Amino acid sequence: MSLTIVKKRKHIISLRDLSEQETLDIINRGIEYANGAVELGQQLAGKIIGIYFTKTSTRTRTSFSTAALRLGAQIIAYGPNDLQINTGESMSDTMQVLSRMLDGLVVRTAGSPEVLRAFANQKRMSVVNAMTQDEHPTQALADLTTMKQHFGELSGLNIVYMGEGNNTATALALALAKFSNIRISFFTPPNYHIDPQILQYAKNEGEGNNTIINEFHDLKFLPSDADVMYTTRWQTTGTAKTDANWREIFQPFAVTDQLMSKYPNAIFMHDLPAHRGDEVEASVIDGNKSIVFEQAENKAHSAKAVLEWCMR
Template identity: 80%
Template sequence: MKKRKHVISLKDLSPQETLDIINRGIEYSEGNVVQGEQLKGKVIGIYFKKTSTRTRTAFTTAALRLGAQVIAYGPNDLQVNTGETMDDTLAVLSRMLDGLVLRTAESPAILRAFANQERMSIVNAMTEDEHPTQALADLTTIKQHFGKLSGLEIVYLGEGNNTTTALALGIAKFPNMKISFFTPQNYNIDPMLLNYAKEEAAKRNTVIEEFHDLSNLPKRADIVYTTRWQTTGTTKPDANWRELFEPFTVTQELMHQFPNAIFMHDLPAHRGDEVEASVIDGVKSIVFDQAENKAHSAKAVLEWCMR
């Protein structure tokens, strides 16, 4: 039996593997692939313990369009809720499924336990620390839009969350890029993961920085990116957190500082919080192309894992 591959963290993928998935996602997005045979005969489990619109739909439709069959599990569907051990659950699922796409608010360590077998591919559809398939879809969208990754500069405003971690880890794999994260004090990116990304980036002349003061905004940007302030599965420890976040709203005034920049958002969006409606609904916004590419990137991820 051929050993399965997994996408648990972008730390696990080589730069070439990451680029292969991105390029394949672009091929799917541009309609250059005949679909239907890639995963024919495979059965994919979709297990989401937390809410999802785009990621769950993306992986479900991706599996179906590539010829697989799908079993969907909700947060209360498996016997782990009645006391069965995760090891026993895993032993059963790995003998019946070819792949399992999993969203949980827990540590990625549980996914690594899931991946400690050779029968079933595991795809991280978001954990507490990282959202790798979001970053893969984002990089697919960016490369498709600009025709390149090298030389691009990104400004991110908002919370340091699992999307920002994944962006840092993904961008660190490519040369001559720059991303500047602007996060509220005490809502920063995980320092260990950020430092790891910085070290990897430095090997490729890529710059990853984090600031808490908007006076450090760069003079140029190709992309302005934000995420919603209330990340799925998290709460804010400060009662006045909105006051801390308000300066990091993406406004038309901020976008005017970067006249050539496009706007990206991983959605769902809360207009009037992290972004003004005129920005996300404006001509510079590519958020729905970005959302659509989650499905095309999901095809590339599933194909890479299981072929």
């Protein structure tokens, strides 16, 4: 009797799980896809990938769906009410079954990354975190792909982030901490900060690479120079503000023409969706310093790199 050997798949649950080299490999492969340097169609031929989103998505869901199809895979899409988890089946049973039918599962959930670790507690199916409450790792991978494509290198970049310390901010901190000679300054409203434990983890890792990660709640600490100005929408998917006057609290952290004029050489980035007139002025996001739609397009190229890395 012959034994079937099942190759253990790789996962992307949190950026903390990836080494610097693994992260760089995904970024560089994403740039190759973005530059049209890779012939498409055979990388994931014969693979079947599940797309399971319990929260709304435009860019992430579309990027992973199109990435899988362009690499030769087939997809099955699940909505928030499609799986028997909703009727009481255990997560363990659900994942054990899916892992025997799918090669990969891309998941967006309102839970924590630890929920996805339960999804990954099997040996056959890759699991990709397409956003949890605490972290958005594939957004950061696409963002760093965009930065490296634009500047040529990540080392030496000076980045300013304005807005809530949400899952995008968390992912940026964790991703940038892996690389050397970077400075990122997070400017977040009081009480809307990055999780202190995650921030300290990123700061500690960054120090070993001569990368400086700081968080401020006062704009008087704005740096004198910046290469990238980054913001996200104030109403993060799946969250609600505790302060009735939260807009007044957030208003000083909007990216305006006046703020951008302080950094004449900086590009503008936004993970989208954007709310013009809230976190960013229309003249900024629609101006000639904005690369937000190149950034959005790179989500699809980065998704190709993520899926290929996980399943080949």
